[in-house]
Amino acid sequence: MDLGLSEQQELLKNAAREFLENECPEQHVRDMEEDEKGYSPELWGQMAEQGWQGLLIPEEHGGVGFDFLDMCVLLEEFGRALVPGPFMSSVLGGGVSIMEAGSDAQKSEFLPGIASGDLIFSLALTEPSARFDESGIECEATVSGNDVTLNGTKLFVSDAHVADYLVVAARSSAGVCLSIIATDQDGVNVTPLQTIARDKQCEVVLNNASGQLLGADGAGWDLLKPIIQKYTVAECAYLVGLSQMDFEIAVDYAKERVQFGRPIGSFQAIQHKCADMVTDVDGSRFIMYKAAWSIATDQPDDETTMAVNMAKAWCSEATRRVVAHGQQIHGGIGFTKDYKVQLYFRRQKRAELAFGDADYHRELVAQQLGL
Amino acid sequence: MDWSDTTVQSTFRDDVRDFIMTRLPDRYQGDSGEGEDFSGGWQADRKSEDAKARGAAENWAGALSEKGWVAPAWPKEYGGAGLTVMEQFIFNQEMAESGAPSVGGMGVSMLGPTLIVHGSEEQKAEHLPRILNGEVAWAQGYSEPGAGSDLASLQTRAVRDGDEYVINGQKIWTSGAHFADWLFTLVRTNPDAPKHRGISFLMLDITSPGLTVRPIIDMGWNHPFNETFFEDVKVPVTNCIGEEDRGWYVGMTLLDFERSGISDAISYRRGQKELREFLVSGAGKQFTRQDFSVVRKELADRAVETEVLFNFAFRIVSIQDSGMVPNYEASVNKMYSSELHQRMARTSTKAWGLYGNLWAEDSAYSPMNAAHVRDYVGSVPHTIFSGSSEIQRNVIATRGLGLPRG
Numbered sequence: 001m002d003l004g005l006s007e008q009q010e011l012l013k014n015a016a017r018e019f020l021e022n023e024c025p026e027q028h029v030r031d032m033e034e035d036e037k038g039y040s041p042e043l044w045g046q047m048a049e050q051g052w053q054g055l056l057i058p059e060e061h062g063g064v065g066f067d068f069l070d071m072c073v074l075l076e077e078f079g080r081a082l083v084p085g086p087f088m089s090s091v092l093g094g095g096v097s098i099m100e101a102g103s104d105a106q107k108s109e110f111l112p113g114i115a116s117g118d119l120i121f122s123l124a125l126t127e128p129s130a131r132f133d134e135s136g137i138e139c140e141a142t143v144s145g146n147d148v149t150l151n152g153t154k155l156f157v158s159d160a161h162v163a164d165y166l167v168v169a170a171r172s173s174a175g176v177c178l179s180i181i182a183t184d185q186d187g188v189n190v191t192p193l194q195t196i197a198r199d200k201q202c203e204v205v206l207n208n209a210s211g212q213l214l215g216a217d218g219a220g221w222d223l224l225k226p227i228i229q230k231y232t233v234a235e236c237a238y239l240v241g242l243s244q245m246d247f248e249i250a251v252d253y254a255k256e257r258v259q260f261g262r263p264i265g266s267f268q269a270i271q272h273k274c275a276d277m278v279t280d281v282d283g284s285r286f287i288m289y290k291a292a293w294s295i296a297t298d299q300p301d302d303e304t305t306m307a308v309n310m311a312k313a314w315c316s317e318a319t320r321r322v323v324a325h326g327q328q329i330h331g332g333i334g335f336t337k338d339y340k341v342q343l344y345f346r347r348q349k350r351a352e353l354a355f356g357d358a359d360y361h362r363e364l365v366a367q368q369l370g371l
Numbered sequence: 372m373d374w375s376d377t378t379v380q381s382t383f384r385d386d387v388r389d390f391i392m393t394r395l396p397d398r399y400q401g402d403s404g405e406g407e408d409f410s411g412g413w414q415a416d417r418k419s420e421d422a423k424a425r426g427a428a429e430n431w432a433g434a435l436s437e438k439g440w441v442a443p444a445w446p447k448e449y450g451g452a453g454l455t456v457m458e459q460f461i462f463n464q465e466m467a468e469s470g471a472p473s474v475g476g477m478g479v480s481m482l483g484p485t486l487i488v489h490g491s492e493e494q495k496a497e498h499l500p501r502i503l504n505g506e507v508a509w510a511q512g513y514s515e516p517g518a519g520s521d522l523a524s525l526q527t528r529a530v531r532d533g534d535e536y537v538i539n540g541q542k543i544w545t546s547g548a549h550f551a552d553w554l555f556t557l558v559r560t561n562p563d564a565p566k567h568r569g570i571s572f573l574m575l576d577i578t579s580p581g582l583t584v585r586p587i588i589d590m591g592w593n594h595p596f597n598e599t600f601f602e603d604v605k606v607p608v609t610n611c612i613g614e615e616d617r618g619w620y621v622g623m624t625l626l627d628f629e630r631s632g633i634s635d636a637i638s639y640r641r642g643q644k645e646l647r648e649f650l651v652s653g654a655g656k657q658f659t660r661q662d663f664s665v666v667r668k669e670l671a672d673r674a675v676e677t678e679v680l681f682n683f684a685f686r687i688v689s690i691q692d693s694g695m696v697p698n699y700e701a702s703v704n705k706m707y708s709s710e711l712h713q714r715m716a717r718t719s720t721k722a723w724g725l726y727g728n729l730w731a732e733d734s735a736y737s738p739m740n741a742a743h744v745r746d747y748v749g750s751v752p753h754t755i756f757s758g759s760s761e762i763q764r765n766v767i768a769t770r771g772l773g774l775p776r777g
Contacts, residue, residue, distance in 0.1 A: 001380065001457065002373045003682070003689040009372075069372060251772050266775040268761070271768030278767060279703050286682035287675075293372050310675045359668070366671040369647055 003286060009073045012066075016074055019050060020081035026340050032084035033198035037162050039085025044117055053091055054115025057099070062112035068230060069296040072237035072288065079241025079351075082343055084199070086120050086159035088238070092231040093158070094121020097167040101178055101215035101223040110165070110180070122163040123231070124154035124204055125224070132228075132356045134176060134221045139206065141170035141177050143217045148172075148179040150187075150206040160190045160202035167214060168206070174218030181211030197350035229308045230295060232355040236288040236315040239351045243284060243319040246326040246344040247277045253341075254329055264329075273325045280318035287311045306368050313361035316352040323348045374685070376461075383458055387465040394434040395471050398427040413472045414508055414550045432474045432505040441503050442479045444628035449487055449495065450503045456691040459629035467634035468641075476547065478502035478509040482555050484628065485572070489613040489621045498553075498574070510577070512542040512556030512599055513622070520762050522557075523566045523619060527601060529558040529573065531615075535605045536560070536573065538581075542599040544756070548584045549597055551577055561616050572618035574610045581605070591748040629691065630701050631684035635708045639677045639715060642746075643670070646719055649739055658738040660724035669718040676711050683707060699771025706763035709753035716750045719743035 005013065023043055032038050047053060056071050057063025071091075078087065095114045098106055098121075113119030129136045139152030150170050160166060160183065168179050183190065187209035192202050215223045251274050254265030264270050291311035294304040323345045327334045334341045352358075376384060398416075416428035435441045438452065443462050445451020454462060466473060473479070483502050486495055501507040518525040527540025538558055548554065554577050561569030577584065581604040584597045613621040647670065649655040650663075660666070683704045690697045720727035720743045727744055729737040754760040768774045 001376065001460070001685055001689060002692070003686050004693060005372065251774065254774060263775050265768075266777045268765065268768075268777060271774050271777075272761070272764040274772055274774060275703075275706075275764035275767035278699070278772060279707055282686070282700075282703065283679040283682070283707075286686060287679055289372055290374060290678070290682060293374055310678055313671070314675050314679060362668050362671045362675070365675060366667050369671060369674055370651060371647060371667050371670055 003289070005073065008066075009070055012070060013073050013077060015050070016052075016077035017080070019046075020077055020083060024081045024083050026343070029082045029084055029343060038159070038198075038200040039162065044085060047087070048115070048117030051115075053087070053095075053117045056091065057095055057111050057115045061107055062115040064115075067296045068233075069289070069292045072233065072292040075234050075237035076241035076244070076285075079238035079243075080245045082242065082347055086122065086162055086200075088231070088234055089122035089159040089163065090114055090120045092227070092234050093123030093167060094119070094163075094165065096230050097121075097123060097178065097214065097223075097227050098180075100226050106180070106212070106214065119165065120159065120163045121165050121167060122157055122159045123227070124157045124160065124166045124168040125228075126154065126156045128153055128155050130155070132360065137169050137171050137176050137221075139168065139170040141172040141179065143172045143174070143177060143213060146213050148177065148181075148211050148213050150179065150181065150209045150211065152206055154204040154206070156193075156201045157190075157204045158199065158201050160204050161192050161200055166204065168211065169220055169224060172217055176220030176224070177217045178214040178220045178223055179211040180214050181206075181209050185209060195350060197347040199347075199350055226295075228355060229304065232308055232312050233288060233291045233295060235351045235354045236284070236311045237292065239315045239319040239348065240281070240285045240288050242344055242348060242351070243277075243281050243322040246323050246341060246348075247274075247281050249341055249344075250274065250277065250326040250329045257331075270329060273329060277322050277325050280322050284315045284318045287314045302368070306365065309361045309364040309368070312356060313358045313365055316356075316358040316361070319348050320352055380457060380461060384461050384465060387462050388469075390434075390438065390440075391465060391469045391471050394431070395469060396427040396430050398424065399431065399471055413474045413505075414476050414547055416472075417505065417508070418550050428474075429505070431472065435474050436503060436505075441474050441505070442483060445479075445483055445487060445499075449483075449499050456629050456688060460631060460633060460688040463629060463631075464633050464637065467637040474505060475502055476508050476551075477511050477555075478507060478553075481511060482509045482574070485555075485612060485621060485624055488624050489572075493609070494574075494612065507552045508547070508550055510545050510548040510551035510554050512545050512548075512554050514544045515541060516543050520759055523570070525557055525559060525570065527556070527558045528562070529560050529571060529606070531560070531608065532605075534608055536571075536608060536611070538573075538575075538601040538604040538606060540601050542601075543587070544596045545584070545599045546596045548577065548599055549586065549594065553577055554582075554599070555612075557618050557622055560618075564616060567619045569616055570618040570622075571615050572612045572621040573606050574612065575604065575606045579604050579606070590751065591745060593749075629688060630697075630704075631687035632704045632708050633681075633684040633688070635712070636677060636680045636684050639673075639680065639711065642719075642742075643673055643677065643715065646670075646722065646739070646743070650722060655738065658723050658726045660722065663722070666718065666722045669721065673711070673715050673718050676714070680704070680708055680711055699767040702758070702763040702766045702771070705758060706754075706760050706767070709750075710760060712746075712750045712753050716743060716747040720747045 051064045054063030055066045059065045098110050127136060127138055142149040150168060163183055166181050168181055187207045189205040190202050192200050195201050254270050255263055257264045288311050291307040294307040326341050327345055330341050333339050413428050416424040419425050440452050442451040443454045443459050447453040515525050529536040529538045555574050557570050558573055559569055560571040581602040583600040586594050587596050587598055588594055650659055687697050687700055723738050726738050730741050730744055731737055732740045769776050
């Protein structure tokens with residue numbers, strides 16, 4: 001029993017925090033909200049030099065070969081700095097998908113490029129039905145040997161506008177299948193959507209788009225399960241870092257802001273909000289790490305599934321409470337575009353909804369409890 | 372990061388588990404710990420009129436005593452087991468899992484550790500062995516009618532008269548005083564000093580002349596605590612622990628033992644599991660409300676929240692295990708656990724609809740022996756005693772987060 005970070009994880013965390021404080025300051029986050037690409041290729045390259053895009057990828061494929069728990073330590077820092085760009089899309093949506101479902105040839109073909117940052121991937125899972133279950137996959141796939149032809153619309157696909165490849169979940173005669181498609185073909189039409197977090201989620205219309213099969217035809221949903229689990233916990237890790245920072249900003253503000261002749265942080269009405277915030281942030285951190293640990297150490301399937309659903313159920317709602325308190329503590333200034341705390345509030349909602357909100361995961365918990 | 376036992380930890384866990392399985396008296400098998408009124412616990416059983424209950428209390432105390440496990444946290448030189456914090460955690464976990472009652476009550480958890488740090492050799496020699504062999508049970512006399520959350524404003528007065536103190540005043544919420552033999556208490560010895568600096572820590576025999584214990588019946592019709600009145604009660608000055616007027620600091624000593632609150636998390640998890648199993652069973656279905664879906668997600672929420680509480684407990688013990696002292700974290704656990712307890716009781720009673728207001732344990736109409744409605748009432752003081760939720764939030768905000776005091 002030990003809930004502390006390893007020495008290696010401490011190093012990773014400290015290095016990431018220092019790097020991101022320098023290279024991804026608030027102004028960069030704001031600039032990327034208005035930027036067409038939504039990320040800086042220069043920062044993307046620097047992150048690859050740190051080995052981050054390849055953190056999970058085995059050394060034989062050009063990566064660093066760290067485990068999933070380490071990745072969550074890094075993503076906590078990403079949430080703290082609100083790092084814009086296709087990192088999770090490429091690393092979780094592309095890298096993890098290929099590691100879980102790819103052939104040796106596909107791993108050799110794509111993983112080194114993901115690790116080096118030369119290739120950007122994204123996962124095209126959801127559709128206009130906005131469902132996260134198997135029946136939400138209606139995009140049509142025609143499979144012939146290793147070749148796949150796709151027709152349909154995928155929606156809420158993060159960073160598709162800058163991705164070189166998409167991992168697409170679609171339905172063939174055999175069931176759900178995964179495929180890898182290049183985005184620079186006529187049959188792929190990508191339109192970014194405007195979102196609360198000003199991130200880049202896209203509509204992807206597939207019109208006889210062609211690609212290669214990833215994993216066996218019909219096995220797609222089973223293959224997706226561990227991918228979705230990791231991506232879900234990754235979103236939790238991002239939320240932990242995000243809410244930790246929102247909380248720290250609010251506490252600092254409460255110490256400085258003077259009304260009625262004293263810092264507002266000396267009022268119990270504010271103090272008790274802060275106490276609830278730290279409880280929610282800490283609660284989020286450990287339930288997220290429990291799920292990440294469960295995945296990284298290959299605990300029994302039913303325990304891991306429960307841990308993941310519990311983590312997203314809790315983190316989605318607890319971090320929402322945190323950023324709401326963060327706004328309230330700031331009063332009017334927090335509602336302005338110029339002040340930083342709103343950046344956290346808007347991004348929390350995106351991650352809260354990604355891969356299912358609290359209600360969605362609570363329902364899955366209830367089912368597993370036999371209710 | 373690791374949520375599982377090391378090999379050494381799992382060996383120790385097996386030892387504890389085997390011991391409980393072979394030595395726990397039948398009376399305590401399948402128990403869910405002590406009730407709100409101390410019923411079924413060691414404290415009440417040792418004074419019970421029922422010879423079987425007295426025998427069970429004695430046997431269990433004897434069994435624990437052989438291993439030094441009456442006081443697992445105390446150093447070996449004082450008759451404890453000298454367990455590491457992690458071993459105490461595992462021990463407490465296994466005790467809670469099996470529903471085994473702890474022995475020694477506040478003597479083991481509070482008075483003993485205070486004596487070990489601040490007591491004279493004579494005081495230790497007189498009192499520690501009698502706590503360990505179950506001869507003396509202790510009660511705590513801290514709160515007063517006018518000194519609750521603001522404990523340091525206490526007014527019970529002790530005046531020095533030669534080799535004795537003469538005490539006059541009143542204590543309240545004296546838990547278990549009706550089963551106790553001795554009382555440890557905070558009294559004011561210097562009314563002119565600043566409020567924290569005129570308090571002394573005294574021990575006294577509960578049968579001392581002038582001392583009266585009167586029951587307080589709580590809103591669940593139980594008798595967990597009492598009012599204690601002092602009228603010219605004489606206490607030898609040798610019963611003062613630490614220096615006169617320094618009792619506040621003696622009483623507030625940060626004690627170096629496991630304080631994760633793991634047993635709460637375990638009992639909540641077990642309670643919820645029993646509830647869910649009963650809900651879906653044939654016997655349970657007749658009580659279950661028709662619109663059950665209103666409860667379903669609440670039950671899932673309580674299960675998630677219980678996992679959060681487990682993690683908070685694990686965090687405390689891993690902080691302690693790495694040689695550090697928890698700061699605001701223990702306050703988070705107390706606050707979170709007590710508030711979760713109340714949410715749980717609310718959800719559980721909700722599951723039963725109208726049947727949720729039946730109180731009789733032995734009525735065929737009462738689902739699960741009315742345990743949940745009783746818990747709904749019984750959990751009310753949990754956010755109040757041992758530092759209310761408001762006090763805990765103050766501590767978290769000021770001591771933990773460094774916010775300025777009001």
